Amino acid sequence: MEKSHSLTDGFALSARIRAGEVSASHVVETCLSDIAKRNPAFNAFTAVLADQSRADAAAIDARLSAGGSVGPLAGMPFAVKNLFDIEGLTTLAGSKILAGRPPATADGALIRRLREAGAILVGALNMDEFAYGFSTENAHYGATRNPHDPARIAGGSSGGSAAAVAAGLVPIALGSDTNGSIRVPAALCGVFGLKPTYGRLSRAGSFPFVDSLDHVGPFARTVRDLAAAYDVMQGADAADPACFPPDDQPILPRLDETERGLRIGILGGWFRQGAADEALAAVDRLAAAFGASTDVAKVSVVELAGAQAARSAAFCMTAAEGGALHRRRLAERPLDFDPATRDRLLAGLMLPAEVLVECRRLRRRFQAEARALFESVDLLLSPATPCAAPRIGESIVNIAGRDVPVRANLGLYTQPISFIGLPAISVPVSEAGALPLGVQLIAPAWREDRLLRAARWLELTGVARAPDAPI
Amino acid sequence: MDDTSSCNELDDVRTAAWALIGAAIPRECVQGVSANLQILAGHVAVVRSAGALETTEAAEVFRA
Numbered sequence: 344m345e346k347s348h349s350l351t352d353g354f355a356l357s358a359r360i361r362a363g364e365v366s367a368s369h370v371v372e373t374c375l376s377d378i379a380k381r382n383p384a385f386n387a388f389t390a391v392l393a394d395q396s397r398a399d400a401a402a403i404d405a406r407l408s409a410g411g412s413v414g415p416l417a418g419m420p421f422a423v424k425n426l427f428d429i430e431g432l433t434t435l436a437g438s439k440i441l442a443g444r445p446p447a448t449a450d451g452a453l454i455r456r457l458r459e460a461g462a463i464l465v466g467a468l469n470m471d472e473f474a475y476g477f478s479t480e481n482a483h484y485g486a487t488r489n490p491h492d493p494a495r496i497a498g499g500s501s502g503g504s505a506a507a508v509a510a511g512l513v514p515i516a517l518g519s520d521t522n523g524s525i526r527v528p529a530a531l532c533g534v535f536g537l538k539p540t541y542g543r544l545s546r547a548g549s550f551p552f553v554d555s556l557d558h559v560g561p562f563a564r565t566v567r568d569l570a571a572a573y574d575v576m577q578g579a580d581a582a583d584p585a586c587f588p589p590d591d592q593p594i595l596p597r598l599d600e601t602e603r604g605l606r607i608g609i610l611g612g613w614f615r616q617g618a619a620d621e622a623l624a625a626v627d628r629l630a631a632a633f634g635a636s637t638d639v640a641k642v643s644v645v646e647l648a649g650a651q652a653a654r655s656a657a658f659c660m661t662a663a664e665g666g667a668l669h670r671r672r673l674a675e676r677p678l679d680f681d682p683a684t685r686d687r688l689l690a691g692l693m694l695p696a697e698v699l700v701e702c703r704r705l706r707r708r709f710q711a712e713a714r715a716l717f718e719s720v721d722l723l724l725s726p727a728t729p730c731a732a733p734r735i736g737e738s739i740v741n742i743a744g745r746d747v748p749v750r751a752n753l754g755l756y757t758q759p760i761s762f763i764g765l766p767a768i769s770v771p772v773s774e775a776g777a778l779p780l781g782v783q784l785i786a787p788a789w790r791e792d793r794l795l796r797a798a799r800w801l802e803l804t805g806v807a808r809a810p811d812a813p814i
Numbered sequence: 815m816d817d818t819s820s821c822n823e824l825d826d827v828r829t830a831a832w833a834l835i836g837a838a839i840p841r842e843c844v845q846g847v848s849a850n851l852q853i854l855a856g857h858v859a860v861v862r863s864a865g866a867l868e869t870t871e872a873a874e875v876f877r878a
Contacts, residue, residue, distance in 0.1 A: 677837075677839065682843070690851045693830055
């Protein structure tokens with residue numbers, strides 16, 4: 344009998360597989376059995392690739408037995424939001440409308456890169472329809488439940504990805520983030536979620552939403568796993584015209600290095616308005632930890648004055664570009680959409696072109712404002728969401744004494760950041776017995792290395808940690 | 815707003831959608847679309863209040 348193992352630390356697990364302490368086949372069997380037993384409680388998976396994952400695991404075990412080399416993620420199970428193409432499976436993007444399309448003929452670019460590194464794809468994950476939402480209450484495939492409280496949402500739109508990682512079913516999952524769809528569910532489920540700089544990771548072979556705002560990235564329970572996945576997924580890709588990174592930036596070998604003299608900016612103004620006390624307290628805890636570090640030069644409160652307008656512009660561009668993408672489907676099969684998605688897309692189709700011109704101009708202006716701010720700070724902090732996970736079915740939530748709509752408010756602090764493509768990571772911060780919260784760390788463009796090192800330092804000092812989920 | 819004006823408003827939404835989208839919005843969607851247009855209108859107001867397109871900025875786009 345092989346020793347038991349945890350699926351919460353993929354890096355350590357892969358090292359044990361390479362050392363021959365446990366077989367990839369045993370890991371995959373445990374993973375599949377765990378999914379079968381526990382997934383029904385929170386509905387994260389929409390497809391499980393039992394045969395393919397068993398075959399991949401057997402191939403890795405055979406290579407190891409023969410003394411051959413395997414990749415750095417050998418035997419590490421992972422799963423992906425169901426908008427990524429998986430060869431042989433129809434790409435749903437959370438919809439009923441696409442269910443009749445033929446299966447994908449190849450894996451998406453990031454799946455291919457993870458599999459080349461030895462990671463084993465075990466399934467596809469639930470999401471808001473066409474990635475338009477922050478709650479993963481999918482009208483066709485059901486709501487994904489939060490592993491920390493199944494009566495609550497997992498967040499969205501990559502809710503299945505965050506829930507699967509939070510529950511320890513897989514160490515790594517992939518999601519997409521147009522307005523906060525990695526950072527919001529990562530925060531509500533208490534895991535790490537990285538939205539890289541716009542154009543850093545290839546979106547080839549993933550179903551789009553808003554081309555000028557779409558990002559893809561990983562979720563994990565440890566920063567080391569996040570960095571390991573991020574490293575192997577990097578690289579320019581001609582198949583995604585937006586994927587134009589200035590360089591590859593392997594971070595894992597330098598993850599524990601400290602950057603001295605860091606200047607930390609706590610975002611004030613828009614980023615402190617409309618948040619629950621506990622969300623602000625989580626930011627302040629991180630700021631205090633940075634302030635106590637001898638490596639940090641200063642911690643100060645700073646402003647991005649254009650944030651509110653940036654968020655509104657992101658809102659308009661999303662509706663308009665998303666509407667344009669789905670125009671034909673909206674005209675031909677309107678009743679096959681999730682009503683919440685459809686009505687927003689139809690409204691977006693009616694926005695005047697002049698508004699989009701304004702939004703694009705605003706984006707350039709806000710980008711310049713952020714660039715200027717990064718002359719005086721190295722890293723920005725804000726809440727990832729204004730509150731902890733609302734209950735499933737709740738449309739209004741009371742935050743700081745005000746009743747506000749759940750769907751519109753969960754992206755308050757993430758939308759301005761993705762609008763200008765800055766890299767950001769949601770780090771889990773939670774009090775014992777309380778629901779998880781996330782703090783958003785934001786860096787200048789292409790400085791994911793700084794984000795991951797800061798998150799790692801917070802993890803090592805115990806300030807940030809992915810809490811164990813009870814179910 | 816009385817029932818008549820509400821009906822007229824919803825018909826306006828359907829007519830606009832017909833022209834712009836190339837298909838009629840089903841009656842069961844009109845209420846939701848109308849509500850979302852109101853939400854968008856709020857965001858449009860915020861965007862517009864942030865400033866108008868200036869000639870010099872337009873020129874910069876072409877130079878870039």
